[in-house]
Amino acid sequence: MEFSSSKHGDKLVVTVAGRMDAITAQEFDTQCRQWLAAGDTNVIADLSGLEYISSAGLRSILSAAKQLKGAQGSLAFCNLSGMVEEVFVVSGFAAMFTMHPTLEDALAG
Amino acid sequence: MPVFDATPDLASLPLVRDHVLPLAADAGLDPAALPRLDLVLEEILVNVANHAYGGRQGTFEVECAVRDGQFCCLIRDWGAPFDPLAAPAPDTGTTMEQRPVGGLGILLVTTMSDHCRYARTGEANELTVCFALRHDTG
Numbered sequence: 001m002e003f004s005s006s007k008h009g010d011k012l013v014v015t016v017a018g019r020m021d022a023i024t025a026q027e028f029d030t031q032c033r034q035w036l037a038a039g040d041t042n043v044i045a046d047l048s049g050l051e052y053i054s055s056a057g058l059r060s061i062l063s064a065a066k067q068l069k070g071a072q073g074s075l076a077f078c079n080l081s082g083m084v085e086e087v088f089v090v091s092g093f094a095a096m097f098t099m100h101p102t103l104e105d106a107l108a109g
Numbered sequence: 110m111p112v113f114d115a116t117p118d119l120a121s122l123p124l125v126r127d128h129v130l131p132l133a134a135d136a137g138l139d140p141a142a143l144p145r146l147d148l149v150l151e152e153i154l155v156n157v158a159n160h161a162y163g164g165r166q167g168t169f170e171v172e173c174a175v176r177d178g179q180f181c182c183l184i185r186d187w188g189a190p191f192d193p194l195a196a197p198a199p200d201t202g203t204t205m206e207q208r209p210v211g212g213l214g215i216l217l218v219t220t221m222s223d224h225c226r227y228a229r230t231g232e233a234n235e236l237t238v239c240f241a242l243r244h245d246t247g
Contacts, residue, residue, distance in 0.1 A: 083144035092201025
């Protein structure tokens with residue numbers, strides 16, 4: 001799994017690429033602690049490069065979201081497709097989180 | 110098709126994928142369904158790794174077959190009797206704050222596969238998951 005991030009005003013856009021599975025998922029949680037340490041609490045995760053996610057990935061995302069919420073922040077998502085979108089819908093995550101079709105929409109929202 | 114066997118731990122995860130996914134592709138499983146099969150295998154293997162042997166050494170095997178127009182994988186372990194399909198479904202309609210972390214693996218197995226079945230056979234837990242093969246190609 002690969003991460004890159006950029007600041008847009010008070011929002012941190014994090015692009016996540018690769019596979020978020022039982023082997024790699026913990027990295028999302030680890031990254032989240034770094035965002036918090038840097039004072040970034042409003043995070044938009046751009047998942048356009050994410051090919052695969054399992055329940056281990058969902059677990060890491062929920063844990064990160066709870067940490068951000070605890071710091072009066074937020075976690076939103078954009079650019080989901082394929083099986084990643086399917087997993088978000090089936091698990092209820094698509095209804096639970098703020099979802100945007102594109103990054104432009106996410107930054108405007 | 111050859112039977113795959115290994116110890117149930119995360120190191121086996123890529124090995125299972127490398128064994129099963131090409132067999133499924135050769136059997137004619139729709140490429141769009143391969144990530145679902147990939148996911149189902151991971152969820153089952155993680156489940157076996159976490160629960161089957163309670164910290165003791167053990168093994169599992171994966172046996173693939175084409176049956177009744179479906180590509181099926183039978184995942185077998187010799188741990189304590191456990192029917193994952195009997196667990197209550199998680200509540201997927203809660204808010205983020207109320208949502209407990211975890212418990213989604215089996216939901217993904219049942220929704221992403223076309224058919225799944227559990228059986229206790231002798232000393233073994235046998236979980237079979239099947240994916241429909243398309244017949245409109247030829």
